[in-house]
Amino acid sequence: MYEVHTVENGVQATKVIEDLNRLGYEKDDIYILAHDKERSKDLTEGTDTESVGMSEQGMFDTLGNTFKSRGDELRSKMSSLGMTDSEAAHYEEELDKGKVVVVGSRDE
Structure with a gap:
């Protein structure tokens, strides 16, 4: 299960994170991408949220991202x-843009 929000800045991201927390998402279940x-x-450090890493993507996708364009890397992370x-x-x-x-992404 996941929920996605698009925002303009860190202030709006913080508001969305608070909303996701109220819906039961823990900080470990919330990811910010720019x-x-x-x-x-x-933004990830400032909001104490998670980065998409090896545990979400797996070793091969994580290593493969070092050779991809940023757009490809971001799409791969979102797919994971x-x-x-x-x-x-x-x-x-x-x-x-x-x-x-x-x-907010968690297993159910």
Whole structure:
């Protein structure tokens, strides 16, 4: 199960994270993605959320991401959180516009 929100900035991302917490998502279940790696890292650290890593993607996808374009890497990460390829492509386009994607993803 997952829930996706597109926001403009860190303030809006924080509000979405609070909403996801009220819906039962833990901080470990929430991921923030931005097209710029540093922005993504800063937002993840600033909101104490998770980064999409080996536990979500697996070793081969994680290693493969080092050779992919940022767009391919982001789509791969979103797919690993449960999105279809078309959903991942749609949200990657939003990231291209400078937006931030907040994903709550958990097993049920």
